[in-house]
Amino acid sequence: MSNTPLDPSTMSRRRQILETYKMSRDVDPAIRWWMLGAFLVAGGLGFALFHWVLPGSGTFKLVLTIIGTFLIGLLAVMIVFGRRAQKAAFARLDGQPGAAARALTMLRRGWVIEEVVGFTKQQDMVHRVVGPPGIVLVGEGNPGRLKALMASEHKKHERVAGDYPVHDVLVGKEDGQVPLDKLVRHVQKLGRQVKPAEITELRQRLRALDAQRPKVPLPRGPVPTSMKGMRGNLRGR
Structure with a gap:
């Protein structure tokens, strides 16, 4: 396997995120659990919020609640991922020349x-x-x-x-x-x-x-x- 640093300009957006996650996980193995926890906590709060705020009942309300819950959970995951990935990147760099x-x-x-x-x-x-x-x-x-x-x-x-x-x-x-x-x-x-x-x-x-x-x-x-x-x-x- 080559040790040449990866060039993000040659990778797709999805590949960049995946490579960043892999390198962050090497430094911070708990990052996956932080992301999962953020999704569950934020998603749970989002579900409760949509359930009480949205009017009516039935399938339509349930679908909107599920979609809203997923989006709030995903937003929380990206915030946690960004912060811990940044911290891991600095930890990986610390002590290296340049x-x-x-x-x-x-x-x-x-x-x-x-x-x-x-x-x-x-x-x-x-x-x-x-x-x-x-x-x-x-x-x-x-x-x-x-x-x-x-x-x-x-x-x-x-x-x-x-x-x-x-x-x-x-x-x-x-x-x-x-x-x-x-x-x-x-x-x-x-x-x-x-x-x-x-x-x-x-x-x-x-x-x-x-x-x-x-x-x-x-x-x-x-x-x-x-x-x-x-x-x-x-x-x-």
Whole structure:
């Protein structure tokens, strides 16, 4: 069996969900029971609701009640599946080189992610996100080595950013760091300090800086149908 990561763009919607479920189950075996429990609880509440709210009686009411019960149960299943699949995906990524870059693909439109704008031989990395907060430098790896690397990248970006803000974020579980599963939300909460039209100008300023650095391929690992693919699944698309 090939260990090549699956590309969600080559799979049908049903196949994407199935592959996401399989990989989530490997990390979280209880996911099936959570989904079943969600269906039974939500379905039971839905049945009671439709039974008392719908007027009349007979076969027509029973059919509507069954359909409504199934749809409410299915909605609950998808909500539970999405949350636990996301948690399992982060658990699967945690500790892998480039995990932060994979997590950042969960950001919505309006964000531009550049992988590995800075690095060390020991695979400590700095990724860059350009969006409403301005420039966000995201470091992952050994905190001691990252300190000098982040400081160097911060100075480089400040020189070309001008008045646009530059934020530093370290990914990890120690004090002052941001856990991988909370990275996206943390970046989104940095505020809106740059207008959409200004993001284009900011990216143009960064091109000169990027032209001076070598491109480094990001290590690829067995990521669940890629975080981008799973992002679409969790949104119901």
